[in-house]
Amino acid sequence: MQPCSREMAAGGLNSPTTTTPSHQFQLHDLHQIHGGHHTHHFDPSSASADDFLDQILSSAASSPWSSAAAADLIKSPWADLAAGDSTHDDNNNGFFNDDPAAINLASKFRHHQINGGATNNNDNKMMLQQQLLMASAAAAAAGDGAPLSLFNGFGSGSIQPQQHFHHPATQGPGGGAMQPGQSFGAGGGQSGAAASPGKAQPQASGSTGGAATASQGKPRVRARRGQATDPHSIAERLRRERIAERMKSLQELVPNANKTDKASMLDEIIDYVKFLQLQVKVLSMSRLGGAGAIAPLVTNDMSSEGGGGDCIQANGGSNPANGGGSESSMTMTEQQVAKLMEEDMGSAMQYLQGKGLCLMPISLATAISTATCRNQPSSPNLSVLTGGDVAVKDSTSATKP
Amino acid sequence: MRPPTNSTTFKREFLKKWLLALQLCNNHHNNNNKNGVVERKNTIKLSAEIAMAAARNGATCWSRALIAKHSSSSSLHNQTPPPRHSKKRVLRCKRIIRRSRRCIHHGPAAAVVRRKTAVLRKLVPGGELMGDEASLIRETLDYVTSLRAQIDVMRRLARASDRVAMCNGMK
DSSP: OHHHHHHHHHHHHHGGGSSSOHHHHHHHHHHHHHHHHHHHOSOOOOOOHHHHHHHHHHHHSSOTTSHHHHHHHHHHHHHHHHHOOSOOOOTTGGGGOOOHHHHHHHHHHHHHHHHHHTTOOOOHHHHHHHHHHHHOOOHHHHHHHHHHHHHHHHOOTTTHHHHHHHHHHOOHHHHHHHHHHHHHHHHHHHHHHHHHHHHHHHHHHHHHHHHHHHHHHSHHHHHHHHHHOHHHHHHHHHHHHHHHHHHHHHHHHSSSOOTTOHHHHHHHHHHHHHHHHHHHHHHHHHTTSOGGGGTTOOOOOHHHHTTOOOSOOOOTTOOTTOOHHHHHHHHHHHHHHHHHHHHOHHHHHHHHHHTTOOOOOHHHHHHHHHHHTTTSOOOGGGGGGGGGHHHHHHHHHHHOO | OOOHHHHHHHHHHHHHHHHHHHHHHHHHHHHHSOOOHHHHHHHHHHHHHHHHHHHTTTOSHHHHHHHHHHHTSTTTOOOSHHHHHHHHHHHHHHHHHHHHOOOOOOSHHHHHHHHHHHHHHHHSTTGGGOOOHHHHHHHHHHHHHHHHHHHHHHHHHHHHHHHHHHHHHHO
């Protein structure tokens, strides 16, 4: 597996010299890498996530973007994982646990998907995407595939036709990706067909039970509708139950979940999704190592991250030159923080901590920023603080573990 | 929808694919642009999004929509027919869904809910393609869990890289 991955990595890196879409290669190589890994399956390791990442990055520290390091990036963590014993654990361990049930599901599902996919005849790009999306049936897909296949097996009238509307309707590159969804549905249907006779009965009984309770709960409305258009009312009821159960599971995910109102629940969900997307954006910006992009806020969150300072660290030679792209995100961040601060101070702090920032008085912030930006010509009104440079800098370096 | 064990395997998948995608994206960009910060941020974000969607293996609508969106974006892609194609299909899909959507709404409360679901649709990738509120919520659920996993992975990577940088700085 290791040589396979190295070859694939080298092959993937050599390819962009041609003008073929690197995106295609990207997916193709993703597929191949994963195909290589898939045979070896899940490495029985539990090297802690941080060590694993340290190894990646120590091998990559010299030349992060070179092809040799790239091969090492792929090779070394997996070599380590394969060789490592599950001797020590930490709370981050869950990353690499093995899951035999999921493996079985993955293999079974992969067969279904491959059988379903073989019937499609498309152009190369779609086939590539399709193979990527199908053949790399990790446990994630399998784990979701099982409930989804059962769901397809239930085959309620309102849901199935819509799915089939989707899949033939959206062709093209999206369709290439949709094809596996269709064959996934077909494969799911196949596996679900076996399960559906067993499952349909509980579902039917569940629906009748639900119908009974619903009719008892709301006698006036239900009785009228039930008599008028029976299948519609049952479908409606099913739909509402499904929505309610999903809202319930969403509630567990989203913080501040109050079951009172659907509208407020939707508000929370929307805010949370926006927050998560913003977090992704900030994290992706911060990792560049050009931390000067976020020059205005130059503080670590030392309390929660233990001084690791995941986001925004004032490195020595930070360049303040990156105005444009960062400023827009900074204003967004500030708006978001302001909005959160209106509602609840705790959530605002939490939000900032999630990004590795914290609130601090302005005087301290200016002191730190001048201390770290000593290389740049300081403005005259800040020259007063340069006297305390040494002390401030020592304190900042001391607080970094 | 996703059992807890799957989140770790999903993270592992995501990390694998993201690292690979980063290398490929970076090589592609080295051919084209200089590495400004904005470019690199876009690179990272783009590759992370694609990796996240690919790690989901096309099991969900939002992942397919993300892939479709990025496969038609100009940053990585130089084929013209698919974007037009997909846009047409998307429009037709939306029309079909609107026609077939039979919903019983009553009162102003439903209008409020509807407005909010419209906002949610815009947020979640591929949200506009789903006619059913139930499936929208299911997609949102899945999207939220995968976003959280993605953030977790990225944060760990950032922390580890900071630690490595600090160690190198100390020496």
